Amino acid sequence: MTQELNFDVVVIGAGPAGLAAALATDQAGAKTLLIEREARLGGILKQCIHDGFGLVRYGEKLSGPEYAERFIEQLPGSGVTTWTLSFVSEIRREQNESILTVITREGMQQVRTRALVLATGCRERTSRQIGVHGRHCAGVFTAGTAQYYTNILGKLPTRRCVILGSGDIGLIMARRLTLEGAEVVGVYEAKPTPSGLTRNVSQCLWDFEIPLHTSKTVTRVIGDARLSAVEIASVDACMCPIAGTEEIIPCDALILSVGLIPENELAESIGVPLDSKTKGAVVDERNETLLRGVFACGNALHVNDLVDYVSESGEIAGKAAADPLNCARGLVPVECDHTLLYVVPQRICRNAAETERIFFFRSARDMDNATLTITKGGNTLVTKKFAHLRPPEMERLALTFSAEQLNGTEPLRFHLEEITNDK
Ligand SMILES: Cc1cc2nc3c(=O)[nH]c(=O)nc-3n(C[C@H](O)[C@H](O)[C@H](O)COP(=O)(O)OP(=O)(O)OC[C@H]3O[C@@H](n4cnc5c(N)ncnc54)[C@H](O)[C@@H]3O)c2cc1C
Secondary structure, three states: OOOOEEEEEEEEOOOHHHHHHHHHHHHOOOOEEEEOOOOOOOHHHHHOOOEEEOHHHHOOOEEHHHHHHHHHOOOOOOOOEEEOOOEEEEEEEEOOEEEEEEEEOOEEEEEEEEEEEEOOOEEEOOHHHHOOEOOOOEOEEEHHHHHHHHHHOOOOOOOEEEEEOOOHHHHHHHHHHHHOOOEEEEEEEOOOOOOOOHHHHHHHHHHHOOOEEEOEEEEEEEEOOEEEEEEEEEEOOOOOEOOOOOEEEEOOEEEEOOOEEEOOHHHHHOOOOEOOOOOOEOEOOOOEEOOOOEEEOHHHOOOOOOHHHHHHHHHHHHHHHHOOOOOOOOEEEEEEOOOEEEEEOOEEEHHHOOOEEEEEEEEOOOEEEEEEEEEEOOEEEEEEEEEEEOOOOOEEEEEEOOOOOOOOOOOEEEEEEEOOOOO
16 A cells, blocks of 8 residues: 545536536646546446437537547546546545545555545436336346447447336437337336436427336236247336236346436445435535535536536535535525425525535426425425426526524425416
8 A cells, every 4th residue: 555645625526516626626736536436437328329408508509429529538638637547435524525446557545635525427227126026137227227228339239129117218229129129018117107308208209209108117028048028018107016917028128217326335334424325425505514524516416407507516515625614504495395396495594695506406297387386494485487397307406595584493394386377
């Protein structure tokens, strides 16, 4: 093991969140190290060769690699030290500092830092996690793995497939595989409505006449060495398969797009409290976790729908990590009821009144003409109307509160209400 190195800020993960965070800390004058376990920077964007990235940030339709390049090309002119093929295997805490063990090509390195930014992304749920029955033979892929085979390795993983789940990656892969000459028999979704963005349902399924079957799931995979068919069944309102509705669909692959989970093993190992709703860290508006000096951003914090927001959250975390608060934070809890899936941040800092804070939330169900109210101790601080809210589409809110509004220990409570015509 070599001598311990010292950095003001260490960013783990060089996807869009980590790249934005590292550039922001560098611009704020902090000595920054960016660590990435893969050989190339850009995270998952490297394999997303379709367009649609950067509409919010740049007003342009970029591919994933083009979007990532906008950040990567700034690195040589910055002071950021970048390590690729380097894996953070362990973090220890000493007072408010973090000591990282990093496996690199040159051997094991110890790095000490006063501020750590976790930008480790998310991972896909697998067939084991959703309990698909049958032999787990070859031919069962997550949509991200199928995307990696097709776009990075140039190998077609299927000739005729069924896609389970209508998350965005599954929708994008339905179109991608069709363009490569494979037959996508259909996308099957257990819920009554699709899980992906409306624009992806339209551009990836309807434009290519790929059928979407809602309230249906895969109950069994069939095959020995390689998958040869799947069994599909309708599901009831509780998502339980309905006996007698089974049908067998011959195919050579089952592609799963059944959800993403923030990657937070490192955060958990140092005791960062996680939110059971987002599966990411509990943070304040500066994206600082409840462990001082540890920040989280991007998909490690919560699964974002647009990469533009991922970069924004990286910048927020980076700026704050470069200039950590050395005073008590005075945190006000932020809560939501059953009408929302979640709200981030889950805390706000009372000391930072009058500054603009960015909130992200998702509604718990489809709503038209909805009103969001934010209350504190019986006082209504904010009301805002939304024409349409859909759980797959994340909402962004920029809000400013006065010191007076943030007085007291009561939480800020988010609540949504749909205004029906008979009200
Ligand atoms: C398979 C997949 C496909 C996707 N496709 C699309 C798409 O088509 N369109 C779309 O809009 N969004 C897509 N997304 C969503 C996309 O992930 C986000 O928009 C965005 O890329 C998330 O950025 P991030 O920086 O938070 O995470 P990522 O891009 O996942 O980057 C995280 C980085 O952290 C690194 N890392 C993790 N742990 C460690 C460690 N211990 N040590 C060192 N490095 C580490 C990883 O190697 C990775 O490079 C996809 C997500 C997944 C998982």
